[in-house]
Amino acid sequence: MSLSTKEYFVKETFKSIRRNQLMSFASVSTVALSLLVLGLFLLMVMNANNLAKYLESQVQISVYMEDSASNETLSAAAKSLKTMPGVVKVTSVTKTEALAKFKKRLGDQNRLLDALGEENPFPYSFDVQVDKPERIAEIVPKIDEMKGVETAKFGQEVVEHMFKLTRLLRLGGILLVVLLAMATLFIISNTIRITVFARRREVSIMKYVGATNWFIRWPFLLEGMVLGFAGALVASFVLVQIYLALQDKIYATLAFFPLIPAWPFLGYLCLCLIITGTAIGAAGSSIPLRKFLDV
DSSP: OOHHHHHHHHHHHHHHHHHTHHHHHHHHHHHHHHHHHHHHHHHHHHHHHHHHHHHHHTOEEEEEEOTTOOHHHHHHHHHHHHTSTTEEEEEEEOHHHHHHHHHHHHGGGGGGGGGGTTOOOOOOEEEEEESSGGGHHHHHHHHHTSTTEEEEEOOHHHHHHHHHHHHHHHHHHHHHHHHHHHHHHHHHHHHHHHHHHHTHHHHHHHHHTTOOHHHHHHHHHHHHHHHHHHHHHHHHHHHHHHHHHHHHHHHHHOTTOOOOOHHHHHHHHHHHHHHHHHHHHHHHHHHHHHHHHOO
């Protein structure tokens, strides 16, 4: 393909966009709106998945030791816990620390503990964090068999319900994203198809005067790519503004909410949307042409 031919294709592309401003605007708007909805849903699904990971990472095993356990037994238990497969962190909680935490949790109601006097009912314990929540069920029985351990708890019912919720979020999110992506592809390609249909006479005339299929197809293909790129660019800009605004509002009220940091997350997402929009624009322009090229 010569340089002059490429220049002709580029000129024809932008000439066609200017000549069909209304259809071009409709195509860009449809691409932008469809990809914006898809992008917003992706943000929601990915942040829900991030929240699920955060909740899973917070699951830990509380190991309560017997009051009669000696310092040697406590040290041996700590070493054994740290060497268990899957254990990433072991935190010791003394009787005094446990009582202080409970008082802090009670807040203004901590005077209820005054009846205990100098007695401390809380046992020495360990907080055990694991790399995967699924390991908890196999680790707890081993901990129960250790010397000096009274009991090991991890809130089994809560953990099981949480696992079900996170699986539902992930599977449901993936399914809905796929369905929405298919719907977006259908809407965008049909909108651009209307643009091609409106110019079917121009295609037929070019075909009759001897133009090759690819000579006819290239300007349409480039036009679809430009419209798809423009729509994706608009969607990306709006998406970034919405996410940054939501992030400010969420952090203002829930400072520790595990929201995915804006950058480079938004950069990757916008890049995916731009590539998707450009590809869909090209497909939406080239596929309908087949019918009009068969003259």
